[in-house]
Amino acid sequence: MAVDIAETGFEAVIGMEVHAELLTRSKMFCACSAEFGGEPNTRCCPVCLGLPGSLPVANRQAVEFVVRAAMALNCEINRETFFHRKNYFYPDLPKGYQISQYGDTPIGVRGWIEIETEDGGVKRIGIRRVHLEEDTGKLLHSSPSESEVDYNRSGVPLMEIVTEHDPRPGFDQINTAYEAREYIMQLRQILLYLGVCDGKMEEGSLRCEPNVSVRPVGSREYGTRTELKNLNSFRSVYRGLEYEIRRQIETIRSGGVVVHETRRWDEENEVTAPMRGKELEQEYRYFPEPDLLPFRFEETQLEKLRRELPELPLQRRRRLEEMGLSRADAATLTSEKAIADWFEEAARDYGDPKPIANWVLSELLRLLNQAGEGIQSCRVRPAQLASLVRLIDDGTISGKIAKGVFEEMFRTGRDPREIVEASGQTQISDEDAILSAVRKVIAENERVAADVRGGKEKSIGFLVGQVMKETGGRANPRLVNELLRRELGAG
Numbered sequence: 001m002a003v004d005i006a007e008t009g010f011e012a013v014i015g016m017e018v019h020a021e022l023l024t025r026s027k028m029f030c031a032c033s034a035e036f037g038g039e040p041n042t043r044c045c046p047v048c049l050g051l052p053g054s055l056p057v058a059n060r061q062a063v064e065f066v067v068r069a070a071m072a073l074n075c076e077i078n079r080e081t082f083f084h085r086k087n088y089f090y091p092d093l094p095k096g097y098q099i100s101q102y103g104d105t106p107i108g109v110r111g112w113i114e115i116e117t118e119d120g121g122v123k124r125i126g127i128r129r130v131h132l133e134e135d136t137g138k139l140l141h142s143s144p145s146e147s148e149v150d151y152n153r154s155g156v157p158l159m160e161i162v163t164e165h166d167p168r169p170g171f172d173q174i175n176t177a178y179e180a181r182e183y184i185m186q187l188r189q190i191l192l193y194l195g196v197c198d199g200k201m202e203e204g205s206l207r208c209e210p211n212v213s214v215r216p217v218g219s220r221e222y223g224t225r226t227e228l229k230n231l232n233s234f235r236s237v238y239r240g241l242e243y244e245i246r247r248q249i250e251t252i253r254s255g256g257v258v259v260h261e262t263r264r265w266d267e268e269n270e271v272t273a274p275m276r277g278k279e280l281e282q283e284y285r286y287f288p289e290p291d292l293l294p295f296r297f298e299e300t301q302l303e304k305l306r307r308e309l310p311e312l313p314l315q316r317r318r319r320l321e322e323m324g325l326s327r328a329d330a331a332t333l334t335s336e337k338a339i340a341d342w343f344e345e346a347a348r349d350y351g352d353p354k355p356i357a358n359w360v361l362s363e364l365l366r367l368l369n370q371a372g373e374g375i376q377s378c379r380v381r382p383a384q385l386a387s388l389v390r391l392i393d394d395g396t397i398s399g400k401i402a403k404g405v406f407e408e409m410f411r412t413g414r415d416p417r418e419i420v421e422a423s424g425q426t427q428i429s430d431e432d433a434i435l436s437a438v439r440k441v442i443a444e445n446e447r448v449a450a451d452v453r454g455g456k457e458k459s460i461g462f463l464v465g466q467v468m469k470e471t472g473g474r475a476n477p478r479l480v481n482e483l484l485r486r487e488l489g490a491g
Contacts, residue, residue, distance in 0.1 A: 009217055015211040016163045017209040019206070020199075021204070022062050027155040027157065034157065036203050041151050041152065050094045062157035063107070064305060065159070067297070072312055083100065083288070084099075112126050112171060132159055135157075135158040137151040137152075159196070186313070188206055193310055207232055226262070240272060333360065342378070349383045378410070384415055442463070445462070464480055
């Protein structure tokens with residue numbers, strides 16, 4: 001159940017930290033494969049294990065990916081940036097420190113992203129920083145008393161995107177679990193459009209760590225915040241924050257004190273639970289990474305990357321709305337870049353986006369979902385859908401027949417006209433042939449025919465259906481309707 005601020009007298013303030021593994025072939029500071037999975041501890045080397053004498057070399061593509069993402073998030077790009085060592089001691093961090101960016105010179109600063117609120121409004125959420133670091137290993141808990149460590153992920157390029165907890169003038173805060181979920185959904189879409197992250201939250205390539213506190217409505221003071229660690233689905237972001245907001249409000253109301261700590265989301269029981277006390281920044285003992293030189297970006301480099309940015313989801317959705325599509329339809333069509341590309345190619349071929357949108361939304365996405373496939377593996381080419389819709393327009397087939405033809409196209413990839421001609425499914429538009437079926441149906445359904453003659457307009461739909469059944473669904477529906485009305489003296 002959503003938290004009703006009006007009832008509680010409190011509001012939440014939510015800061016979002018999102019980690020996105022980058023789609024590079026190799027790791028951040030070595031040549032090991034960055035591919036997901038694999039036999040544990042087979043994709044690591046002295047660099048990602050932090051062995052003495054090993055030296056890091058920065059991955060150029062990872063740096064460019066973060067610059068592209070920062071630009072897409074409307075950030076200012078620092079012309080000079082460098083790495084730090086962030087010291088902490090966990091079993092999945094073999095070096096005892098993480099190479100990260102800290103201080104005032106991450107790659108991107110002072111950006112923003114727009115999200116829609118639950119009431120249909122728009123908020124502009126400030127982004128504080130976009131920076132680059134390396135991922136840690138992964139703990140595998142084989143039993144309550146035993147854990148193993150897989151270092152395959154150690155050193156994979158990791159981008160961190162942090163929102164403004166205290167927004168700049170003209171920008172907004174995230175105040176609800178709904179807005180937090182909307183934020184991560186919009187951010188994931190942007191990263192997918194850019195091609196810098198695969199967005200597979202279930203594999204850990206996109207992870208969210210919200211910081212949340214509550215305060216009385218109208219107060220300018222912030223409450224004590226807690227961090228929810230490694231939320232890896234939209235549902236867990238929403239449900240975890242809903243629970244934590246309620247927990248903090250109930251704690252304060254009962255006279256308790258909210259503790260500054262890191263908590264985990266227990267998916268099975270739908271509660272948050274303490275993990276550890278939250279570290280302070282000084283505990284990480286940051287200092288400049290001595291083995292890596294600073295990066296300096298030339299304006300020509302930045303301009304080249306800026307020119308290469310694709311049209312982003314929000315821009316594309318608004319453009320489709322201007323073409324006459326509804327907001328909901330445009331949002332669905334632009335939810336994935338590959339779907340939007342497929343749709344627009346088909347719409348260009350046909351010349352009108354609306355009929356094509358109807359087919360993509362109602363039939364293509366349904367069949368893809370049933371097959372468990374993505375648009376990339378679809379056998380139907382955009383031009384084939386345009387050809388199918390033209391067959392309806394010129395009266396060759398009816399809309400009902402077209403659905404069956406499309407299913408055959410989806411299974412085989414064959415052209416629609418070839419399927420229609422081979423199966424003899426062309427639409428019957430011969431008036432004499434349809435009139436014969438109409439008169440037969442009237443004779444067999446005299447009571448319904450009498451109802452239509454008596455003014456019961458809705459009853460004609462039954463007769464239309466019977467004629468279509470009589471003709472195997474091939475009769476031209478417009479002609480069927482006209483001939484029935486003429487024979488019955490209706491309308």
